[in-house]
Amino acid sequence: AGPWILRATAEGMGLGAPRTVVVEEGKALADLNLQVPEGIQASGTVLADDGSPCVGAELTAYPEEFDARAGDPWEPYRSVTARSGSAGSFDLVLPFPGRWRIVAAKWGFASAASDAFLARAGRSVAGLRIHTARQRLSMLKVCVSDAQGHGLPGAQVQIMALHPLRAPVATDPEGIAWVDRLAPGAYGIIASLPGMAPGHARVDLGQDEEGHAS
Secondary structure, eight states: OEEEEEOOBOTTBOBOOOEEEEEOTTOOOOOOOOOOOBOEEEEEEEEOTTSOBOTTOEEEEEETTOOGGGOOTTGGGSOEEEEOOTTSEEEEEESSOEEEEEEEEOTTBOOEEOOOEEEOTTOOEEEEEEEOOBOOOEEEEEEOBOTTSOBOTTOEEEEESSSBOSSOEEOOTTSEEEEEEEOSEEEEEEEEOTTSOOEEEEEEEOTTOEEEEO
């Protein structure tokens, strides 16, 4: 019971205006009509630093006033994602008018964003360009050992960024695991072996370097 705010959306459509309803205990609400507006089409291309299309980049559109720390209850509807196609092209449907910015992210490339643009109701936005640059990748050497410093063979090493990056890697007979093709950045490392407590480490990798973690 109490006041509720209802808002409707659908795939490929916009985000409807909020409507406040009051629910009384023991009573049902019926015949509620919520309008869903047309979305605003935004399209463009993601290009690498050599001018070639950047295929498979993840595109996320944010309103210019977006602040993930604000705890906006409509946050799930205030960002839109897509992936660039074979020619680096992308199409997004923005849920409401306003000033937007599109961010492109792909493993091995620096994150990049479009210029801010104004999306108007009933009008599409075309010709957006996002330019990103390849990053020189690095290699990480992980040494897993027990409290006495003896290497632990067969330990599973998981590399983490915001989420697991790939399948775990097993250590060799000396307790060493190599993980290659890592972009610059901060990584968490979790090492596990049956019968032993997991081990954790953190490493910051630069460009084109060999990192070490124990």
